[in-house]
Amino acid sequence: MSAADNDIDYDVFLTLSEDDMKEVGIMSFGARRRLSMVIKAANGAATKGYSQHDSSCSDDASITSDLDQPGSSSCQTSPRTTTRMAPSPHTVPSLPMKDNMPLPSKRFSLANWLPDQPGGDDLIQSLKNCVVVSSQQRIRLVKVAVTGLTETLGLYPTASDKTSLAREMVQMFPAVKDTTPGLEGHEHFYNNGSGFLEYKLKNSRMSLPQDKKKRKRRSRQELEVAAKSAKTVVAEDEEEPITPGDQEKVDWMRYSPPTGDNQKKHRDLFIDTFSFRRKIINGSPTITDVLCQFPRLQDMPELINLEFQLLYPDQCDNFISRWGRMKEQIILAGEGNASVLVQIQKFQPDDNRDLCALTALAFALHKSVVQVRGTSTSSSRENSLLFLVQSIPEGTDVEAAAKAKKPVYQQPFLLALGPARRPVQYFAVLDKVAVPCGTSLITAIDRLFKCHFVFNVHYSPALLHFWHFIAAFIYEVLDPHTVKPIIRSFASSVRAVEL
Numbered sequence: 498m499s500a501a502d503n504d505i506d507y508d509v510f511l512t513l514s515e516d517d518m519k520e521v522g523i524m525s526f527g528a529r530r531r532l533s534m535v536i537k538a539a540n541g542a543a544t545k546g547y548s549q550h551d552s553s554c555s556d557d558a559s560i561t562s563d564l565d566q567p568g569s570s571s572c573q574t575s576p577r578t579t580t581r582m583a584p585s586p587h588t589v590p591s592l593p594m595k596d597n598m599p600l601p602s603k604r605f606s607l608a609n610w611l612p613d614q615p616g617g618d619d620l621i622q623s624l625k626n627c628v629v630v631s632s633q634q635r636i637r638l639v640k641v642a643v644t645g646l647t648e649t650l651g652l653y654p655t656a657s658d659k660t661s662l663a664r665e666m667v668q669m670f671p672a673v674k675d676t677t678p679g680l681e682g683h684e685h686f687y688n689n690g691s692g693f694l695e696y697k698l699k700n701s702r703m704s705l706p707q708d709k710k711k712r713k714r715r716s717r718q719e720l721e722v723a724a725k726s727a728k729t730v731v732a733e734d735e736e737e738p739i740t741p742g743d744q745e746k747v748d749w750m751r752y753s754p755p756t757g758d759n760q761k762k763h764r765d766l767f768i769d770t771f772s773f774r775r776k777i778i779n780g781s782p783t784i785t786d787v788l789c790q791f792p793r794l795q796d797m798p799e800l801i802n803l804e805f806q807l808l809y810p811d812q813c814d815n816f817i818s819r820w821g822r823m824k825e826q827i828i829l830a831g832e833g834n835a836s837v838l839v840q841i842q843k844f845q846p847d848d849n850r851d852l853c854a855l856t857a858l859a860f861a862l863h864k865s866v867v868q869v870r871g872t873s874t875s876s877s878r879e880n881s882l883l884f885l886v887q888s889i890p891e892g893t894d895v896e897a898a899a900k901a902k903k904p905v906y907q908q909p910f911l912l913a914l915g916p917a918r919r920p921v922q923y924f925a926v927l928d929k930v931a932v933p934c935g936t937s938l939i940t941a942i943d944r945l946f947k948c949h950f951v952f953n954v955h956y957s958p959a960l961l962h963f964w965h966f967i968a969a970f971i972y973e974v975l976d977p978h979t980v981k982p983i984i985r986s987f988a989s990s991v992r993a994v995e996l
Contacts, residue, residue: 511536516656516690605658607665610645617641624670629993631833632861635673635693635986639686642666643697652702656687659694663687676989677977685982685989692982743773751790755797763793767800771807784909784928784952794951798925798932798944805947815972816943822996823971824854830990831857836878848918851938859885861987862962876959884957886911888920895924899931908957909948911941927952946972 505513505521513536518529611617620637624630646654646662654662663686667674674682687694746766755763778787788795794804806813828850831837837860844853863878884906889898891914898912909927911934913920923934923941925948932948934941946967949956956964962984968975970988977985 511539512655512657514656520653520655604661605646605649605654607642607645607662608669610649611641614641614645621669624672627672628995629830629833629990630670630672630986633833633835638666638670638673639693639697643694643701646694647698647701652698652705654698656690659687659692659698663692663694672993674989675982675985676992677985679978680985684978685986693986743770746770747773747790750793755793760797763797764800764803767793767803768807771804774804778951778953781953784954785930787952788927788930795930795932798934801932801944801947801951804951808950809972809974812972812974816946816967817939819971820851820939823991824851825996826991826994827854827858827861829994829996830987831861833990834861836863837861840878844918849938851942852918855885855938855942856882858966859960859963862966862984864959864962881959881963884908884910884959885963886913886923888913888915888917891915891921895931899924899926900929902926902929906957908954909945909952910957911945913938950974 513532515529515533518532523529523532611621620634620641624634624638627634642662646658650658660683663683664681666686667683673686675685676682677684684692686692747770750763750766750770753759753763774791777790794800802813828841832841837857840856840860841853844850844856859882860878863881864876866873866875887910889895889912893914895912895914906926909925912924912926912931913922914924915921920938922936923938924931925934925941925945926932927948932944934944946964948954949964962981965975965980966984966988969977969980969984970991977988
C-alpha cells in the first residue's frame with residue numbers, strides 16, 4: 498500500500514507517528530525508526546525556516562490561520578511556498594504525489610461539536626459541576642466524542658488525532674482526568690493504541706465489511722501460526738545447587754508438626770530457606786504439590802504473610818492500614834454507577850461495610866467477557882462474586898466443602914462459614930485444600946491476595962480488574978501505568994472522594 502493510496506502528501510508525512518506508519522502498513526521496526534528520524538530532521542529544518550519570515554507569520558496560530566484561510570491578509574505569501582522551509586532532497590524520501598491531492602483535513606474540535614449535539618449542553622454542565630465522574634457520564638462523553646471524530650475524520654483517525662481529542666477532553670472537563678501519578682491525565686482515553694476512545698472506535702468498525710477494514714481479522718489457524726513463529730528460546734539462568742543444609746531444614750519443617758515449643762524454630766528456618774522455596778514454587782508446581790512439600794503453610798497460615806513480607810517488605814501491611822479509609826471512598830465512588838448503586842442499597846447501615854465496599858469494587862470493575870483456556874465466556878456481576886467468596890452454613894464440614902468445589906473455581910477463593918452478611922470464620926480454598934484465614938473479612942482478603950504471590954498463581958479472570966486495582970492502588974506491588982484504563986479511571990474517582 499503506497500502513500501498515494503492513503504492520500505499522504507508531504508505535509509501529512511511530516512506529522513506521522515510510528516503508530517500511523519503501522520496503520521499504513523509499514524511493519525518493519527527499523528523502517529519506522531528511520532522514517533521517524535527523517536521526519537524529526539525535516540521538522541527541525543522547517544522550524545529554522547519559520548524564523549526567516551516576518552514575525553506576523555512566525556507563530557503557529559498565524560500559520561494555521563493562513564492554511565485555513567488562504568486569502569487572509571495577515572501574511573500575503575502563499576502557504577505552500579512560504580510557511581515551510583523546503584527540505585534537502587538528500588534527507589527526505591520522495592513520496593508518490595497526486596496532482597489533485599487534498600490538503601490535510603481540519604482537526605476535530607470537541608468544544609465546537611459537543612454543544613450542538615442532543616443533550617450536549619446538559620452533559621457539559623454535569624461534567625463541569627461534578628467532582629466524581631460516574632461511569633455513565635464517561636461512557637456518554639466517549640460516545641459523543643467518537644461520533645464527532647468519526648463523522649469528521651472517518652473510522653480510522655490518526656494516533657495524533659486521537660491523542661489531541663483525549664487531551665481536549667481532560668482540558669474541557671478536569672473531573673475526567675486520570676490522576677494516576679506520573680501520567681499527563683489523558684492516557685485512559687487514548688495512549689499508544691489503547692484507551693476508551695480506541696475501544697469505542699474498534700466497536701464502531703465491527704459493522705464494516707471485511708474489505709473495508711484496514712486490519713482484517715485473522716483466522717484461529719493464522720493466529721496459532723503467528724504465535725508459534727513469535728516464540729523465542731530464552732536461556733535459563735543457572736540455578737544454584739540445593740545445599741544439603743537447605744534440604745535438611747526443609748525436611749525438619751516438613752516432618753516436625755508445629756507445637757508451642759518449636760514454632761519459633763519453624764519461623765526461623767522458614768526465613769532461612771526462602772530462596773530455596775522460591776526456586777521450587779517458581780517452577781510452577783500445583784498448590785497441592787507446594788503444600789505437600791511445605792505443609793506448615795497450611796497449619797501455620799501466618800507463614801503466608803511472612804512469605805509475602807519477604808517478597809515485598811515495604812508493601813506487606815498496605816491493605817490492612819489503608820482499607821479503613823478507602824472502603825468508604827470506594828462505596829461513594831461506586832454510587833455513580835447504576836449497577837453498583839443497586840447492590841450498595843441492598844446493604845443495611847449495620848451490615849458489613851467491608852463486604853459492601855468489596856462488592857461495589859467487584860461490580861464497578863466487572864469483566865463481562867473473560868478468556869478461559871482460549872475460549873470467551875460471559876460472566877455476570879453476581880457470578881463474579883462467587884470467585885471471591887462463597888458462603889456455607891455454620892457447622893458445614895469445611896474440608897469436605899473445599900474438596901467438593903466446582904471445577905470452574907480453579908483460582909484461590911474464600912469460604913465464609915455462617916450467615917452471608919455476618920460470617921463467623923473464613924477459609925482460603927487453595928486447589929482443594931482449606932487454609933484458615935481468621936474471623937475478619939479484611940484479614941481473610943489480605944491473606945487471599947497474598948496467596949496468589951506466595952503460590953505463584955494467576956488471578957481469576959472474572960476478577961482480574963478487581964485484583965489489579967488492589968495490587969496497583971492499595972498494595973502498590975503493580976505499576977499503575979500498566980493496568981487497564983477502566984481501573985485507572987475508577988481509581989481517579991476514588992481519589993476524588995472527600996470524606
